[in-house]
Amino acid sequence: MAEETAGIRIPGHVAIIMDGNGRWAEKRGLPRTAGHAKGCEVLEQTVRDCANIGIRYFTVYAFSTENWKRSVEEVSGLMHLFRIYIRKLQKVAMEENVRVRVIGERRRFAPDLIAALDEIESVTKGNTRMDFVMAMNYGGRDEIRRAVVKLAGLVRSGALNPEDITEETISRALDTGEIPDPDFLIRTSGEKRLSNFLLWQSAYTEFYSTPVLWPDFNKEELLRDLAVYGSRDRRYGGVKTK
Ligand code: IPE
Ligand code: IPE
């Protein structure tokens, strides 16, 4: 393991609520989309950093089910950036041996973006160093609702007995069915809300709020945040740490 992480307990699964792009741009007199563009660059570097540090699962909140309520300009700016970013990310993921997975209800996106999301998942499927999970049109409540619909269908068809529904059954029916729960959740920009992110999965996740705005996030900040995780005493759950 790299020298910079010597002595730091690395969580198996790190999740980030990337917040503060708008404030970063507004502080500079730039349009909010400029903050999102910088945020995409920072995310690309952070994917590389997480893989190099030895994190096994890295999840980010990229677009929430509530984010559609933003202005038409901002939403279309974000969709434009997603198209460019996904193409770029596919190269990065292949270089870094990273598997990309997308959670959330992708059907609401435009057909070409859906196709790009499907493609990046299938092209990177065999990559083994890290799983990078992008939450796109994701809401924890919507994810639970969709899981309930799925399970109700199985009950109706006779494939599942209601009495046999365990916590494990529910976990498996979520978008994150194959992904372990996050150990450490960072939210940038000083906010202290979950904003509908990984509601079921973060039952025992350690939460940390840093004042750094997402476009200013970097490896030094990541290592500082991971040191906070290392200093905490976990009670339950989590991926085995290295
Ligand atoms: C997070 O930054 C990015 C997305 C939600 C897509 P914001 O756009 O929420 O930035 P602030 O919170 O307004 O500063
Ligand atoms: C959460 O941030 C969603 C993402 C980071 C994609 P928001 O900025 O949208 O959340 P609220 O509005 O502060 O709850």
Ligand code: MG
């Ligand atoms: Mg915000």
